[in-house]
Amino acid sequence: SPLNALPGPWYARFTSLVLKWHEFRTHRTPYIHALHLRYGPAVRIAPDEVVFASAGAVKEIYCSGGSGFDKTGFYDLFKVYGRRTMFTTLNKGDHARRKRILADRYANTNVVRPQSLDGIAERAANFVTRCCQSAGGSLDIYVSLHSYAFDCVTHHLFHPRGADSLLSSKDEEIMREVTFDDSLQNRLFQYYWPTAHKIFGKMLYLFAKPRETPLADDFVLDTCAQTDTASFTLLNRLQGPSFNLDDLDVAAECLDHMAAGIDTTGDALCFLMWELSQPRSMTYQRRLQDELRANPGANFDQLPFLDAVVMEGLRCFPAIPMSLPRYVPAGGRTIDGFFLPGGTAVSCQAYSVQRTDAGVFPEPDAFRPERWLAPKGDAERKRLFFAFASGGRGCVGKHLALTEMKLLLQAVYSRFTTLPDATMTPADMEMSDQLISSRPAGQNNLVRSCQQTPRAYPCTELYGGKINVSQIPACLFSLQPNTATMASLVNVRRDVSDPFYRYKMERLQTKIEGKGNGIKTVVVNLSSVAQSLARPGSYLIKYFGFELGAQTNLDPADDRWIINGAHEANKLQELLDGFISKFVLCKKCKNPETDVHIKDGHITLDCKACGQRTDVDLRLKLSGFMLKNVPKKTKKDKAERRAARKAKQNGKGDENGSGGDDNSDQASPNGEDVGGIESDDDALTRKIKSEAQVLENKKVEVKDDEWAVDMSEEAVKARQQQLPGEFKQKLVLNGDDEDEEGEGGGNTVYDQLGTWIQEQAEQKGGVAAVDDIEIYVKAKELGIEAKHRTVLVLVQTIFDENICAQISKRAAMLKRIVSSERHEKALLGGTERLIGHLAGEHPDMYEKIVKILQLYYHHDLVSEEVVTKWGKKASKKYVDLATSKKVRKAAEPFIEWLENAEEDDSEEE
Numbered sequence: 001s002p003l004n005a006l007p008g009p010w011y012a013r014f015t016s017l018v019l020k021w022h023e024f025r026t027h028r029t030p031y032i033h034a035l036h037l038r039y040g041p042a043v044r045i046a047p048d049e050v051v052f053a054s055a056g057a058v059k060e061i062y063c064s065g066g067s068g069f070d071k072t073g074f075y076d077l078f079k080v081y082g083r084r085t086m087f088t089t090l091n092k093g094d095h096a097r098r099k100r101i102l103a104d105r106y107a108n109t110n111v112v113r114p115q116s117l118d119g120i121a122e123r124a125a126n127f128v129t130r131c132c133q134s135a136g137g138s139l140d141i142y143v144s145l146h147s148y149a150f151d152c153v154t155h156h157l158f159h160p161r162g163a164d165s166l167l168s169s170k171d172e173e174i175m176r177e178v179t180f181d182d183s184l185q186n187r188l189f190q191y192y193w194p195t196a197h198k199i200f201g202k203m204l205y206l207f208a209k210p211r212e213t214p215l216a217d218d219f220v221l222d223t224c225a226q227t228d229t230a231s232f233t234l235l236n237r238l239q240g241p242s243f244n245l246d247d248l249d250v251a252a253e254c255l256d257h258m259a260a261g262i263d264t265t266g267d268a269l270c271f272l273m274w275e276l277s278q279p280r281s282m283t284y285q286r287r288l289q290d291e292l293r294a295n296p297g298a299n300f301d302q303l304p305f306l307d308a309v310v311m312e313g314l315r316c317f318p319a320i321p322m323s324l325p326r327y328v329p330a331g332g333r334t335i336d337g338f339f340l341p342g343g344t345a346v347s348c349q350a351y352s353v354q355r356t357d358a359g360v361f362p363e364p365d366a367f368r369p370e371r372w373l374a375p376k377g378d379a380e381r382k383r384l385f386f387a388f389a390s391g392g393r394g395c396v397g398k399h400l401a402l403t404e405m406k407l408l409l410q411a412v413y414s415r416f417t418t419l420p421d422a423t424m425t426p427a428d429m430e431m432s433d434q435l436i437s438s439r440p441a442g443q444n445n446l447v448r449s450c451q452q453t454p455r456a457y458p459c460t461e462l463y464g465g466k467i468n469v470s471q472i473p474a475c476l477f478s479l480q481p482n483t484a485t486m487a488s489l490v491n492v493r494r495d496v497s498d499p500f501y502r503y504k505m506e507r508l509q510t511k512i513e514g515k516g517n518g519i520k521t522v523v524v525n526l527s528s529v530a531q532s533l534a535r536p537g538s539y540l541i542k543y544f545g546f547e548l549g550a551q552t553n554l555d556p557a558d559d560r561w562i563i564n565g566a567h568e569a570n571k572l573q574e575l576l577d578g579f580i581s582k583f584v585l586c587k588k589c590k591n592p593e594t595d596v597h598i599k600d601g602h603i604t605l606d607c608k609a610c611g612q613r614t615d616v617d618l619r620l621k622l623s624g625f626m627l628k629n630v631p632k633k634t635k636k637d638k639a640e641r642r643a644a645r646k647a648k649q650n651g652k653g654d655e656n657g658s659g660g661d662d663n664s665d666q667a668s669p670n671g672e673d674v675g676g677i678e679s680d681d682d683a684l685t686r687k688i689k690s691e692a693q694v695l696e697n698k699k700v701e702v703k704d705d706e707w708a709v710d711m712s713e714e715a716v717k718a719r720q721q722q723l724p725g726e727f728k729q730k731l732v733l734n735g736d737d738e739d740e741e742g743e744g745g746g747n748t749v750y751d752q753l754g755t756w757i758q759e760q761a762e763q764k765g766g767v768a769a770v771d772d773i774e775i776y777v778k779a780k781e782l783g784i785e786a787k788h789r790t791v792l793v794l795v796q797t798i799f800d801e802n803i804c805a806q807i808s809k810r811a812a813m814l815k816r817i818v819s820s821e822r823h824e825k826a827l828l829g830g831t832e833r834l835i836g837h838l839a840g841e842h843p844d845m846y847e848k849i850v851k852i853l854q855l856y857y858h859h860d861l862v863s864e865e866v867v868t869k870w871g872k873k874a875s876k877k878y879v880d881l882a883t884s885k886k887v888r889k890a891a892e893p894f895i896e897w898l899e900n901a902e903e904d905d906s907e908e909e
């Protein structure tokens with residue numbers, strides 16, 4: 001055979017079994033890459049199959065005659081509804097005909113049309129919202145990025161019927177079905193041994209599942225039955241009368257593009273963000289952030305470093321890294337100096353094409369975005385850039401994919417710093433080859449092991465339901481808010497120079513005010529620093545006072561912490577080191593995660609990290625102060641301890657949360673407990689803390705923006721004067737509603753508020769888009785921002801069946817309004833009414849009450865007393881008695897939990 005002239009392993013002349021073995025083990029790409037490294041750019045890998053890794057071969061195989069050589073029968077595996085799509089068309093002519101119909105839908109000009117671009121930008125904003133909710137904690141970025149890609153591609157295919165899986169769990173299920181598909185082995189078997197597959201198909205099912213995507217199929221079939229999609233969409237084009245495509249052809253083409261657009265963009269972004277999050281790439285992340293911050297609002301396509309990051313990401317981690325097989329045409333061809341007879345399967349794989357020529361890509365295995373900025377070698381680099389393939393059969397969705405990637409990265413990195421979550425290992429991010437694309441190995445392993453043993457987590461009963469296995473994170477990344485203040489963070493232990501040291505606090509900031517004898521120092525951010533150290537602000541300020549021999553104020557209502565006299569911030573920072581060393585760090589392991597216990601005249605530091613309890617020196621002046629001023633336990637402290645205890649009672653006694661016997665089969669491949677985030681006994685505590693953190697963040701946000709609107713009494717009055725006369729009258733009529741029950745029937749200011757919110761929601765495409773501040777300002781304009789009935793209206797308008805996900809986002813605004821027992825009752829009453837109203841369509845609404853109450857409670861929207869009283873007695877005030885009883889029945893676990901925890905607390909105290 002002329003193929004004998006090609007280099008390659010000896011066995012490749014006789015058998016393809018070794019190759020197949022690697023394919024079945026999801027290792028085809030690295031296997032072939034290793035062969036290239038050993039044998040060079042042309043390698044024979046099977047008796048009738050050759051792979052290449054050179055620009056010349058790419059040109060010949062994929063670009064000659066426009067579309068290169070015909071595709072092989074391998075692509076039959078991708079037929080949809082039994083139909084051939086553009087992608088699965090083998091023959092050049094048929095392919096060209098289909099491509100002529102739809103190519104302009106993917107032209108850059110169509111992708112960057114406002115209607116198209118706005119949909120992508122909106123999805124990027126939804127992604128950022130998820131990041132905000134996870135700030136300081138971890139986000140399952142693998143799932144979220146695939147949701148993003150799914151939402152974007154379906155927007156482009158079907159707007160206004162695009163999916164919103166970042167917001168809706170129903171849509172997320174569709175994405176999961178496609179992304180977590182596990183049919184590689186079954187489909188390979190079908191390709192290589194079709195007859196055996198027909199005979200043993202059913203038996204094979206036991207070991208290797210076929211591809212089944214019923215939800216996605218239905219979604220596409222239903223959507224394609226509609227004829228009202230926007231003009232820029234693919235569906236709109238395919239339905240054009242002159243193309244003679246039947247309904248199934250249209251649906252098959254759409255489903256194919258949908259699948260092509262999810263895993264590719266999702267995986268490419270996931271691998272890229274993973275790399276950017278590594279300590280070795282932190283300089284690139286910073287550089288990217290600098291570029292984005294220096295150019296706020298810039299066009300995503302005019303940011304050179306962002307472009308370089310994306311190109312380098314796709315070079316190092318091409319989402320389709322594998323061979324794209326083609327047949328040598330009849331008569332044979334010469335490629336890279338080797339003659340190949342007609343019918344030989346030939347291919348190039350992006351993974352190797354993009355990294356075997358060290359002359360063009362020096363240090364080819366390293367992630368070096370700056371290489372794309374050098375003018376020299378640009379043409380050579382582009383010739384070897386094969387992530388989207390080349391020629392007429394290259395990726396038609398390339399511009400869409402690049403736009404999605406850039407908008408997402410722009411949105412995330414102008415706001416956040418990303419770090420890999422501690423539970424992630426490099427093995428989780430190894431490439432796992434699928435039929436044509438490659439995904440992180442962790443995805444498959446984690447999910448598969450969970451699916452065998454779905455279980456409820458001990459603490460989940462508090463949330464009124466079992467955690468679905470599909471909620472278990474696959475790839476976790478930490479996200480930290482990247483505000484201006486982040487720039488001034490310092491390590492809690494300043495003797496530790498590691499930039500990735502976990503414990504950070506803001507550098508102290510001071511402001512000197514006054515003159516002469518009245519001069520004083522305001523420690524501007526003392527609360528924040530105290531919070532980072534988990535100590536009351538009064539300890540810090542008093543410590544400074546003792547050390548400086550100066551007077552201080554201890555409990556400033558306005559958060560202005562003052563030390564008499566003028567003191568430099570640097571000096572205070574040094575004193576703070578002393579405070580940390582004496583009152584924060586564990587004496588044994590020097591970890592700052594300690595709790596202070598004050599009992600019987602002793603002060604001890606209880607270390608969460610090593611478990612050591614050490615005494616604080618009582619001779620220190622601050623110790624005397626601490627003994628005399630034991631802080632009262634706050635509701636949150638109590639709640640955290642209760643939650644921890646509850647979780648323990650539920651069978652997770654082991655302190656480090658490594659899991660009891662009953663979860664042993666939950667172990668991840670690296671031996672860690674994949675249920676870690678929910679299963680250890682601190683899980684709820686952490687969750688509560690992170691929710692509190694979100695609340696805090698929100699508070700700051702509300703403040704910043706809110707006071708951009710003039711909220712002074714005069715300004716509000718002036719705005720009220722501008723209201724229509726009828727309105728002013730209503731304001732007077734409703735000036736005091738203290739004696740009124742319910743919301744009054746008819747056109748009251750409360751109705752006005754409710755209607756206004758609903759109208760805004762309609763205009764903006766959903767109530768989530770109606771800003772807290774706007775709502776608050778509106779309520780204030782109407783003069784009802786402090787009324788309990790306002791709460792009743794709000795609950796019924798800003799919340800819907802997704803209330804559990806919505807409470808945290810609205811908590812800061814609600815907290816501003818809920819100021820008395822009466823308000824709390826209105827909140828509970830409104831919630832009852834909402835549940836009663838929605839239960840017809842969503843029977844699971846009743847079950848949600850437990851989680852709703854828990855969220856209200858932890859956001860301090862309801863007190864123990866009010867909620868307990870409420871839980872004891874049904875009432876007809878807001879809903880009919882039967883509904884009220886049903887809600888209370890469903891709320892019982894929470895009320896019991898409150899009571900039991902209270903008893904526990906009393907016993908302990």
Ligand code: HEM
Nearest residue numbers: 086087257260261264265268319320388389393395397401
């Ligand atoms: C980073 C993201 C993406 C990468 C790396 C990528 C890569 C590729 C590659 C390498 C091919 C050629 C496959 C072959 O010849 O076997 C291809 C084809 C294709 N891609 Fe993409 N793709 C991406 C995103 C998208 C998106 C968002 C869409 C949206 C619809 C899409 C739609 C398609 C289609 C329809 C084809 C078949 C083209 C044809 O046969 O003419 N891709 N893609």
